[in-house]
Amino acid sequence: MPASRALPSAKLSQERSRATRKKIVGAALRLWTERGFDEGFEATTVDEIAERAGISRASVYYYFPKKEDILRELAWTTAEQIHELSLRSLMSGQPVDRVLDDILQQLGETVARSPKAAVRRMLQIRDQAPEAIARDSAAGGMTRAFSVVIAHAQEAGELPRSTGAIEIAETISSIAMGAIGKWALVDDLDLPRTLRLRAALVLAGVRALAN
Known part of the structure; x- marks a missing residue:
């Protein structure tokens, strides 16, 4: 054929x-x-x-x-959506701060629509499966999505190159997962706002370290 x-x-x-x-x-x-x-x-x-x-x-x-595999798929689908959003956002020509703000707003809204108990179980499954972290870093996951945005910003001169794109992306991904974990346990956390604030603090820290 x-x-x-x-x-x-x-x-x-x-x-x-x-x-x-x-x-x-x-x-x-x-x-x-x-x-x-x-x-x-x-x-x-x-x-x-x-x-x-x-x-x-x-x-x-x-x-x-296994039913746990369905939860893994749900988490992975969310990560894929964020990766696709990051690629589309880069085409808009907006500054990195705005791009990340938009990505994390959508991530927060997507997660917030899910049952908190389901999110808690997904996080437990992720923590028990080291291969999930490797998969995230390899292609399509949140770390990969953030690294694409950060690398583009560094090439455009919006962010210093003193810290690698992967290191910055892993930091944002880590604090995002931490915020999601906290949201799943408490009742009054505005997840989109929290994610956006934490990402902004990371970018501010990256710029401060370069000065």
Whole structure:
């Protein structure tokens, strides 16, 4: 088969796979939320998730052998969205402070729409899986998203080069995860505002160190 035909077919297969995974995650999250996450997560069966998603039980197991894998997918999907947003934001020509502000505003709003119990469980799973941190740094995750923005700002002269883009990005990612963890435990934290403030403090610190 010519490569020109094989590539669209492969892309179509990837899109179908992504759509199926999205259906499963959405169905599971709705069921867990309806029942109260802590109880729903344990009580909801694969058959119920499959029925709500409109797919077979075997398909659920094919993509997600364990329910924890569905939570990992939810976290990874959020990180991918942030990475895509960072690439779009760079095309706007806005200064790095505004770009990061917009990214963290959207991240905060996205996370804040999720059940806090689900976020707490996702963070526990992440902490128990070192490979998740490596995956985040490798491609598409939040650290990668921030590093792209920071590197661009350094090339444009908006930020000093005395600190590496990856180091700055890892710092922002770390404090973002810390803020999300705090939000999941308390009732009165404005997550988008907190994320934006902490990122601004990091940028101020980077600039101060260079002087």
